[in-house]
Amino acid sequence: MAVVGRRPHAIRMCVCVTLLLLVTVAHSFYLPGVAPQDFFKGDLLKVKVNKLTSIKTQLPYSYYSLPYCKPEKIVDSAENLGEVLRGDRIENSPYVFKMREPQMCNIVCHMTLNAKDAKEFKEKIDDEYRVNMILDNLPLVMPYKTAEMVSVAYQHGIDVGRKGHYAGRSEEKYFIYNHLAFTVKYHKDEETAAARIVGFEVQPFSVKHEHDGQWDDKTRLTTCDPHAKRSVTDSNSPQEVEENKEIVFTYDVEFQESEIKWASRWDTYLYMADDQIHWFSIVNSLMIVLFLSGMVAMIMLRTLYRDISKYNQLETQEEAQEETGWKLVHGDVFRPPMNSDLLCVYVGTGVQFFGMILVTIIFAALGFLSPSNRGGLMTAMLLLWVFMGLFAGYASARLYKMFKGTEWKKMTLKTALIFPAILFAIFFVLNALIWGEESSGAVPFGTMFALVVLWFGISVPLVFVGSYVGSKKPAIEPPVKTNKIPRQIPEQAWYMNPIFSILIGGVLPFGAVFIELFFILSSIWLHQFYYIFGFLFVVFLILIVTCAEITVVLCYFQLCSEDYLWWWRSYLTSGSSALYLFLYAAFYFFTRLNITKPVSGVLYFGYMLIGSYAFFMLTGTIGFYACFWFTRLIYSSVKID
Structure with missing residues (x-):
């Protein structure tokens, strides 16, 4: 009992130490904005x-x-x-x-x-x-x-x-x-x-x-x-x-x-000469996506209402008819997928990205991260990423417990290390190339050490705290029971092939953001100021809605085809938009940029690879949670023996 009693105390100590480190590092990296300065003649x-x-x-x-x-x-x-x-x-x-x-x-x-x-x-x-x-x-x-x-x-x-x-x-x-x-x-x-x-x-x-x-x-x-x-x-x-x-x-x-x-x-x-084009493009994209979203929502609601009414009517009339469609796979739809622990890691990291981007855009739209505060945007994103490790651990632990996982500490460690390790490895190689060119863009050793402190001193402990809290919560119970023996999946039509449906699913989310992506890439690689964060927030909301809807629609078609392996496919469906983002980055490189040095080309594609990978986790997590909510909703709405 004494050993068990020490655990909450250890957690509180970990939280206190982590918060102290967070405040210390944030204070050391924060430089206040420049206040209005009065000058007199001769100053x-x-x-x-x-x-x-x-x-x-x-x-x-x-x-x-x-x-x-x-x-x-x-x-x-x-x-x-x-x-x-x-x-x-x-x-x-x-x-x-x-x-x-x-x-x-x-x-x-x-x-x-x-x-x-x-x-x-x-x-x-x-x-x-x-x-x-x-x-x-x-x-x-x-x-x-x-x-x-x-x-x-x-x-x-x-x-x-x-x-x-x-x-x-x-x-x-x-x-x-x-x-x-x-x-x-x-x-x-x-x-x-x-x-x-x-x-x-x-x-x-x-x-x-x-x-x-x-x-x-x-x-x-x-x-x-x-x-x-x-x-x-x-x-x-x-x-x-x-x-x-x-x-x-x-x-x-x-x-x-x-x-x-x-x-x-x-x-x-x-001021930019193409501001009017920017406004027109944003409004045009918004209208198209809202129109498509309304159509998709209307079709889905009408179809689902008819299906649910039909299934419930058959049960009340006690008609011994064979079940068809998505109801037929109710005993397998919540079966844990292959590599379930890796899925938990990716979902947790996606939640971390979602929280970081959402809070950053809100603060930027309110004017706290204007271009006059040089480096403020990047500093805020790094510190928010570290803080959002708390939610990453919580989300991955909740899903892992639903899959009846037993090694939550190992899964938590993977959540805290996998993506940052990949990011740090690519960043280290790119930084070595910059260092070889004797550029001031090479990150000094002291800053690299500070990044490691942020990672292991703050982010990793917060992931463990979130995971501990999530593991103590009751497990999420599926609305239907899972059969012991998995049923065989029938042969699918060509258009329901996983690769084809996944690639199709990424088109619409990318189409919702590619116009804004042009201005973002221009601000990064053409050294222009980006400041319309209000429109970026609207585009981000459009991206969320689009990822959710396209994943739900394709998931519904998949279940109607009696294919119950939706866990990973829901993540990959909306996440495949990252592939189009990387291809667009390559198109932008050859059409808009005039980079001639091989090292500069490696830097461009290296950083865009990191950005595309992060975009994959963000959009994949949005689609996964939308599909997860959708399947729980429809299978809890019908009567199952």
């Missing part, structure tokens, strides 16, 4: 530099991996877990402004390129790398407008340089953007005379600066007019990138008063 504005990014290589690099001008001392900014995993490396820079005091033709530094420096600049220009800077938590953007566009759009970051011809030369040359014309927009408070920064824009120029005499601290440039509104123009000769070439880095800064308020300063950054 110093310090520009920070972030990673160099490219949509061709998908490999970020530190800003100072290129021989740019450096401050006296490089200071790394504190970053949360999400920023580190994204490859952000935020550091100080030599660009310092004075609030509302324009500066023209400021010299940052002077250098002469050696062979190595010239080669590095050329490689980054070939790979179309962009420089990212930050001022008061606002990213640097370059406004542009094409002939087809009505309003101005913004490019995030500025190119390192460009390739082209100059002065009629046939040979293509590399030119570096060494002069930056900054525009800082501010909103002025009339009462306090304070100002808040609401815009940070730039126009880059490639300028071959010239000066008189030897270079020293008092050197003046003859190619830069400090008294003009813009000290340089496109008429200047561009600066070539070649060995032993002298390069002078300069900048202008102009301040413009704006009517945009601080709370709305991100609106222009989040």
Whole structure:
């Protein structure tokens, strides 16, 4: 009795320690959002530099991996877990402004390129790398407008340089953007005379600066007019990138008063030229899916009502007629499937994913995870995944007990380890490839250790706590008894072949989300901001309804064909949409992306494989629970001897 009495105490201790670890890790990774900051005339504005990014290589690099001008001392900014995993490396820079005091033709530094420096600049220009800077938590953007566009759009970051011809030369040359014309927009408070920064824009120029005499601290440039509104123009000769070439880095800064308020300063950054297409596509998808859902629901309700009425009428009239259809397999429909413990693991992991995604989308839709909070979305998803281990253990234990399993601890350990182990193995290989490229996207050892702490220190104990609670609950009783000897399944029609029906079942769920998937992939791989989380929440609800309905319909047809092996098929039916997601990712890779490096291609397909696998568990679990609820409902509605 003494041994038994210690078990609740041990569980309470495990819960307390887990919660303490969760709070500690969450606090260490959380960085509060930037509050409105008031600046007065003459206050110093310090520009920070972030990673160099490219949509061709998908490999970020530190800003100072290129021989740019450096401050006296490089200071790394504190970053949360999400920023580190994204490859952000935020550091100080030599660009310092004075609030509302324009500066023209400021010299940052002077250098002469050696062979190595010239080669590095050329490689980054070939790979179309962009420089990212930050001022008061606002990213640097370059406004542009094409002939087809009505309003101005913004490019995030500025190119390192460009390739082209100059002065009629046939040979293509590399030119570096060494002069930056900054525009800082501010909103002025009339009462306090304070100002808040609401815009940070730039126009880059490639300028071959010239000066008189030897270079020293008092050197003046003859190619830069400090008294003009813009000290340089496109008429200047561009600066070539070649060995032993002298390069002078300069900048202008102009301040413009704006009517945009601080709370709305991100609106222009989040504007996309194809927003109207996005809205139309979402509404169109919503209407089609709702129409199909209504038809499916009506057909299913009418058919089931007729079946149940027929079966119950036969029982009341005591007619000795042979049972047909789905009622005939009532003695086998709740027979535990093959590999039932693995099914429990997958269902529990799917519940964990469902809880994580649902809570994340809700918080994002409420504005807590806006793009202004860099890394906040990824940090929130990781911490929610860890916390949702409690529900994963509970769901897997409940199902395992229904299957009359006896080794619940082993099953719980599989739930806590199988998917994270697969994820960690793929992530480790991809991280090794990134490390080999010397990219800032490689996760440091300290962060890897923190992820392991999150996994084994918090997630695994929470899975065991949830599993313990679930195993103490009464087992779920099926509405009908299971025969000792399984009946033989008759030969099925070609369209009820498991492979065919499973592949057909994944089409509709994928069709409900593929339009939104395009924008999600663009935000990830084309470095665009994704912010319409309200529509994403609607699409997620559509996905739930679609997965549930298509699985229930195909499960009903399967039972009517006297095939009672529905457990795994219900999971795979809606889960097969992950196959179409991966195929669409491959289509997107070859049609929208311009990735040329093999390592970058491996990274893309590796990460999309992880995403597709997670999507498989999410949609499979939704379909499984819908079918589980459906079978219990119909077999509890008819009279069985």
